[in-house]
Amino acid sequence: xxxxxxxxxxxxxxxAIISExxxxxxxxxxxxxxxxxxxxEFVVTMxxxxxxxxxxxxxxxxxxxxxxxxxxCVPRLTxxxxxxxxxxxxxxxxxxxx
Ligand SMILES: [Zn+2]
Numbered sequence: 315x316x317x318x319x320x321x322x323x324x325x326x327x328x329x330a331i332i333s334e335x336x337x338x339x340x341x342x343x344x345x346x347x348x349x350x351x352x353x354x355e356f357v358v359t360m361x362x363x364x365x366x367x368x369x370x371x372x373x374x375x376x377x378x379x380x381x382x383x384x385x386x387c388v389p390r391l392t393x394x395x396x397x398x399x400x401x402x403x404x405x406x407x408x409x410x411x412x
Pocket of ligand 1: 368
């Protein structure tokens with residue numbers, strides 16, 4: 315679980331915010347397009363401080379915050395906010411596995 319979260323955090327560095335579609339809604343895509351087949355864009359929507367959704371559906375499937383959502387929210391977090399995000403991600407992941 316710990317590794318998975320950090321994998322997502324590491325992979326988030328390969329993505330960029332392409333545009334802010336509207337208030338708290340962002341289009342996310344790869345920084346570098348290596349292969350057109352792999353070019354994928356996702357829409358991340360922040361709903362207040364407690365909820366963030368992404369069209370990739372990772373959270374809905376695994377309860378894990380995805381790299382696209384991390385790309386949007388990590389720069390906005392304080393250290394304590396990041397720890398809260400990490401703990402929430404771990405709690406959700408454990409509940410999905412159990
Ligand atoms: Zn995503």
